[in-house]
Amino acid sequence: MQIKKIIPCLDTKDGRVVMGVNFLGLSDVASPVELAKLYSDSGADELTLYDITASLEGRVMFTDLLKQVVRCISIPLVVGGGISTLDDFGSVIDHGAAKVSINSGALRNPELISKAAEKYGSGCVVLAADIKRVGDAYHVFSKGGQEDTGLDAIEWVKRGESIGAGELVINSIDTDGVKGGFDLPLLKAVCDAVKIPVIASGGAGCIDDFIELFTNLPDIAAGLAASVFHFGEVKIPELKQALKANGISVNI
Numbered sequence: 001m002q003i004k005k006i007i008p009c010l011d012t013k014d015g016r017v018v019m020g021v022n023f024l025g026l027s028d029v030a031s032p033v034e035l036a037k038l039y040s041d042s043g044a045d046e047l048t049l050y051d052i053t054a055s056l057e058g059r060v061m062f063t064d065l066l067k068q069v070v071r072c073i074s075i076p077l078v079v080g081g082g083i084s085t086l087d088d089f090g091s092v093i094d095h096g097a098a099k100v101s102i103n104s105g106a107l108r109n110p111e112l113i114s115k116a117a118e119k120y121g122s123g124c125v126v127l128a129a130d131i132k133r134v135g136d137a138y139h140v141f142s143k144g145g146q147e148d149t150g151l152d153a154i155e156w157v158k159r160g161e162s163i164g165a166g167e168l169v170i171n172s173i174d175t176d177g178v179k180g181g182f183d184l185p186l187l188k189a190v191c192d193a194v195k196i197p198v199i200a201s202g203g204a205g206c207i208d209d210f211i212e213l214f215t216n217l218p219d220i221a222a223g224l225a226a227s228v229f230h231f232g233e234v235k236i237p238e239l240k241q242a243l244k245a246n247g248i249s250v251n252i
Helices: 032-042 063-071 086-094 104-108 111-120 153-162 184-193 207-216 236-245
Strands: 005-013 016-021 024-030 047-051 077-080 099-102 125-134 137-142 147-152 167-172 198-201 222-225
Touching: 005 032, 005 198, 005 236, 024 032, 032 047, 032 063, 032 236, 047 063, 063 077, 063 086, 077 125, 086 099, 086 111, 099 111, 104 111, 104 137, 111 125, 125 153, 137 153, 147 153, 153 167, 153 184, 167 184, 184 198, 184 207, 207 222, 207 236
Parallel strands: 005 047, 005 222, 047 077, 077 099, 099 125, 125 167, 167 198, 198 222
Antiparallel strands: 005 016, 016 024, 125 137, 137 147
């Protein structure tokens, strides 16, 4: 059985970890460096670091924060935010990221996916998609979930896979921060459409939500969450023990 990964996510703004609901109403949480070390020491499988306003503000990620985080962890780091060119991609890799997450930059220039995959390998290219239900369809949103691109989400992730993305992070805007469980219908639609690993993001509120995710959607590779970890509502060692007790394979 595929080993499932648990990935805390640090959404940062102005050098601080923030959180919101449905991508809105951001509030300050903590220091990203302190949380990164805590999660690394607690048994997280990877860590994701997003500069969530970089694309909206038209700038690249703050590399000084990236360097501080890299120094204090011993797990792979996935970094995203403001990645618009191959040079941006390379800069993040040079500063210690194991993988680079691209979102709005890929929407503006899909060729960035293929060029990055060619230069660094598909395993380093993570395509993140912020997705919201619009009528009977799923649409991709850009600029931190603020702008509806009109793109069909399922067609977009299929295209991303076909041109070189090695992983997908599916961020459900509808369930983000609500803590009512992952968006299983959306995630199933994505898993049915692609063969590369799919990481579920948005909606985790308790340990049972992770159990439900991996039990109902065995093709999901990882569960990504933020506030439930930040506020200690779910502790990673306890989560992994519960997953193991339910027959879900994890690294303890």
